[in-house]
Structures are given as C-alpha cells and as structure tokens.
Amino acid sequence: MNHFTQTIGVNGARLTGFLSDAGRGASTGSVLVVPGGGYMTLSPGEAEPVALAYLAEGFHAFVLHYSVGAEATFAQALEDAEAAVAEIRLHADEWGVAPRRLAMIGFSAGGHLAASLGTVGTNRPDALLLGYAITTDITLGAGREYPPVVPHVGNGNPPTFLFATGEDAVVPVRHTLAFAAALDEAGVEFELHVFRDGPHGLGLARPREGATVAPPAFAEWFGLSVRWLRRRWC
Template structure:
C-alpha cells in the first residue's frame, strides 16, 4: 500500500491522503480499481480520526483505493471554501487516475455527519461531481447552524437529476442530527429520479463510524452490531453500481494426465523437478524459483500456470522451455 499526503491548491489547511493498493501480476483483474474519497465528520470544527483511516481500511479490504480529505475548518469553514477543497480533491484523483490505478468514472464520496453535508454538497452543487454518494448520518439542513463555526447551505432543495446515486444510513434516534435530515434528502432524491438505497436503523448514537470496537474510543455506545452491517451493505450496493472485479477466467490445466509421455510446461512441476536435467534447464530460465517461500505449493502445478501468475517468461521463452523439456527422455 502506498500512502502519501498532499496539500490542496493554495489552501494549506486542506490535505488529501492517499491509500493506494499495489498492483500485482497475480491480480490482473485489479490492475485498476474504483475508489472511495472519505470526508470525516466533526461539525466543521475538526476531522474525526475515527471516521478517517479506519473507514479507508474497510474499503481497502474490499479492493477499493481510498482517499481521506481533511477540509477547511473553523475560521476557514465558511462556504464555498470546504466545497472548493472537495472539488480539488476529486479533481486531483481523476487527474492522477492513470498513475494511481484509479478508474476515473468509478469514484464514490463517503461523508460522515458534517462530512456527509460536504459530500452531499459536492453531489448537488459541486462544480464536478462524484459517481456515487455514501452518506453516513449526514447533516443536510441548515437548522443546526448554531452548532457550526460558519453558515452552511441547506441541501434538500439542491438535489437535481445530476446528483449521483446515493447510499445513506442513519439511526432513527440520533439525538444530534435528527433523522429528518436524511428523510428530507431522500425525498428530494425520489422527486429528482435519482437512485438511492437507505438504511434507517432503529437505535444508535450519532457518530458511530464503523460501529465496531476499534472505532469506539472505548465507549460502549459507539459499538452497535446492527449498524455495523452498513459497510457490508454499502459494498454490495457499490458493486451493483460500479460492477465487481472480474473473476470469470478458468484455471489452466495443472495436472498431468495419466497418459502423459513427456516432460513439458503443462505437467506438474514436481514431475520435471525430479529429473536433474529438467531441473537444471528450468533454473536456467527461472533462476531462484526454488527459493520461493511457496515453492512446495508450486511443485503441485504446472510451469504454465506458475507463469500465468508471475509473467516471468514471455510466450516465446515459455515455448522454448517447453520444447527443450519435451526433448529430454522421460524417466521410467
């Protein structure tokens, strides 16, 4: 994983942190990936660590690249400055999509509480917009402005047909941001014809993050088994929107048939390895193959299968090795 933090545009108060999964020839179906840009909550006064890196790790574990935006706060929180931070972050991701292995039209934004307000603002009034919205107990209306350092736009009237498909979850008894914030936004999505999925859990405190012990700050109120299901529900929804990682290839033939009459790259490696001449030939093409920590497992499959994962040999070299192995007399 590659992690790096950038300062956005001329605003030294906003930073973007990357969490990029590495590419591997063993995973050719994930050479490029969708991404999730995360906006932590904190009433535009701070960015909660509980809603930042742990959430990024949850999406990373499902194969998504992740990014965390720490946007303008406190005396810098007056709109449109936080929105400009969000626009700059999304623009940076799409501009660097090639270098970062991101699919540029599969970038979701995930916001919590005030971060949910910022995500919803990006999805409704942003100069550029994400491809999906994930809103966690979001602040939507401007009726809680007294709790914030600066006025905010009320977003229920800003939803239009260009607002991205939205996944939203909250709790019915949220004592800080009432559920009507979410209901007003969902009603606006319905009027605009925007696809959405909503989960309103019966109970749960505000600010649950992943609702699991490691994001609870040690508080029992911040652990909720029912609400903790939101991340799995969200991943399933994202896969329906973006599509999953392709997994429709067949394994190459790995085992020798009983009637195999020669050494080749298509018989189990252990069959060739038992012959000193074959072993020396294989090492001349694949030096150090026997030093791999997984060599005992590799012995069970064919060289063709091994090469399909490692790409150590091009097709010409693999064909040469195959022909030379076939020329070695098969030991009884």
C-alpha cells in the same frame, strides 16, 4: 499498498491516499472519505479507519482533510472537496484509478460537504454515500449556519447510499429522509437504511478505546455499502 499524503487546492487541504495492491486499472473503483466534526474539527474514527476498511475490500481509498475551524468557511471546504475529486481524476492513470468510478462517503458535517458537492459542485463524484449527514437547516460550530442541500437536489445528482439511526439526537433522521425524498422526486437512484438504535457519530461502529458502545446492527451499513458499490461497478 501505496500510502501517501499531499497538499491540494488553494487552502492547504490534504489528501491521503491508500492505493490497493488488489486491483489497478480501468475497472478499479475508489472511495473518497470525508470525516465529520461539525466543520470545527475532523473525526478520527470517520477518517483513516473507514478508508482502510474499503481498501481491505479491494477499493482504492482516500481521505480528505478539508478546511475546518473557527476561521474556515464552508466555501473553502467546498473548494477543498472540488480539488480532491479533480486531483484523483487527474492522476487516474498514474494511480491505477478508474476516473469515473469514484465514490465519496461523508459523515455528519462531512456528509453535508459530500452532499453539497454531489448536488451543486462542478467536480461531482460518481456515487455518494452519506452517513447521518446534515442536509437541511442546522447551526453548527461557533453558531454558524450552513446552507441546506435538499432544495438544490436535481436529476444531476449521483446515485446515493444513505444510512442513519432513529436515535440520533445531533443530526435527526429527518435529514436523511428529506434527502432521500428529494432524490426520489428528482428520479435519482438511491438506497436507504435507517437503523433503529444508535447515537450520533458511530462511524464503522467497531470497538475502539473510549468509544461509545455501538449497537451491532448499525455496523451492517458498511457491508451493505460495499455490495451497493460492487453492484454498480461490477
């Protein structure tokens, strides 16, 4: 495994890469991880652990440390996401990455950022994976509002894998269902999984110190997402 971190874009964002030894070249897909945190911080459990899980499945994996905090704006975060996708594709030959097999997975506010890039961005990923993502009107962090994504969904959106829980009280499941309905209306391929049990922010739902005990069923989203990506790219 080749592991590195570098600064990208104009806002000082960081991109951490984990390049797989299992496969390099034109057919090797990549997953760019965008952690949540309400645009105020970045959730550790939705960052490196997710990237390393995809790495173990033979994908190249990256984590985007985008602009967050009281002084950061959504526009800056979107610039960071654009820069990350552009950087990965720019170094495709050097890193052994397939430039058109790049998936972006975002959680919560990170899901909002990923969905925004996939919907209105210039450098869009080739597939989206959205975990309990914000997609409709909501107020986060310091009372700031962030633009809803659903009204802008169109046939240019990439295929999308969505997962959420019915018990999420922070980002209700209606966000996921609304995005799925918009994709359906636009004729965009998607796969949707709504698990009955589980609070917000479960990530991989694997045991870790201080973490909420996760319902075992929710952890199935990861294997389902791997199979979904492999069906698309193999």
